[in-house]
Amino acid sequence: MIEVKNIKKSFGSKVVLNDVSCKMESGKVNLIIGSSGSGKTVFLKCLVGLMDLNSGDILYEGKNVATMLEQEKKELRTQIGMLFQGSALFDSLTVEQNVMFPLDMFTKKSPAEKLKRVNEVLDRVNLKDSNHKFPAEISGGMKKRVALARAIVLNPKYLFCDEPNSGLDPQTSLVVDKLIMEITKEYNITTIMNTHDMNSVMESGDKIIFLYQGEKRWEGSKEDIIFSKDEKLNNFIFASEFLQEAKKMRMMVPK
Amino acid sequence: MIKLLEHFGNYLIMLKGMFSKPENGRVYWKEFIHQCYELGMGSLGIVVIISLFLGAVTTIQTAYQLISPLVQKYVIAQIIRDSSFLELSPTVVCIVLAGVVGSKIASELGNMRVSEQIDALEIMGINSKTYLILPKIVAAFVMIPCLIVLSMFLTVWGGYLAATLSGVMSSQQFNQGLVKDFVSFNLIFGLIKSFTFAFIISSISAYFGYHVKGGALEIGQASTKSVVVSCILILFADYGLAALLL
């Protein structure tokens, strides 16, 4: 479980996160939703420690990150998998080497075992036959999936996904959502996922946090979200494809 | 001025942060070998061409200036030898390498920063400074002096070719000059210079590349800056070493 207490983050005079508190439970997909520029990426980066906070605390299983020793932090990081918005694959390595990289670095498995594990995870993200291609040679959606494979190859305890399905076709997007959900349940991972895709909210959100201009505006389950009376949240939801979907459904109902 | 101090401080912090225990020695070793290969192969061609021509041109121009009948021909070979060991190979070639190697390191690291690859390393629990910068600096420390030694020989050889082909002097005269009054400290001094410059080139360009903020435009700026700053520092260090050790 990850606990976030009153975190604040600003760049110069621009306040990006203002007093956000929440709890991320294990075995659940915790969704952060919000429009572009609302601070989702910054929020994730603060959580994993890539950005320093101005104030506030972040606790992993009750342990405050700010007071952790270097060694403890390093250990924690080996339990974190992260999928970046831009995939962040290593350009100079092939798909296979990219996914194998954490295994090379942190395990003492034999090459054959490592290769087996790599193929296993690549298989899970529906990527075969691309093992020897370089990141520049594959599509954006494929990069996302390779990055996901790399993030889960070490069986992390915490999985952070920054917009895992932007740039994916609806079908693959669903596959990725399902996959994230499955592994979350299977290994009891604490998953935190940024998205602005309402399909994936309805598909995979166990708990939803709505960020609006750097503040937590709403928090609840996907069952509640449609009935919420928050104006900003409604604006956000019904500006999405979900609305069009709903509209279509309505039009299809015979009079 | 304050900016300069800030840069210098951050530079020292980066160097200090670079020394941490590798997470896995084998991976780091592989990266080091890879960097050596890249650096060596990437700049071998230009070093060969530059050295040969530097030697040839210096020979012909020295011969053109030394027309006094009082000066023996072999002196030209001595001049080539000493200027190659002392200045041409270490300094001139390193300034070229600052362009070739420095811009490559800066843009590679800058690109990794901008596309979040450095963040990805940090998240995995890898010290990105140790993994990305240390192997590059050590590789430069190993490879650049090798290239400079090669360049020293090629410069002299270029001089030899020019001298004999253009008929400035015979090969006996050239060889006589090569061995006459050879001061081995000159060679050592050239090597000290090349180690110093190797460190300047690799660490300065790594600094500018690693600290890129923004996008593709800033990567270009960082690589230009790293070349300019390394060149200036090389010249400063060149003067400093000469004043100190000669």
Ligand SMILES: Nc1ncnc2c1ncn2[C@@H]1O[C@H](COP(=O)(O)OP(=O)(O)OP(=O)(O)O)[C@@H](O)[C@H]1O
């Ligand atoms: N390194 C930075 N320096 C200054 N400002 C930043 C930095 N990173 C982000 N910001 C600002 O923080 C705000 C939130 O950015 P963030 O990337 O978190 O948005 P987001 O919710 O992830 O949007 P998107 O859905 O488009 O990815 C933006 O206004 C951005 O300009």
Ligand SMILES: [Mg+2]
């Ligand atoms: Mg974002």
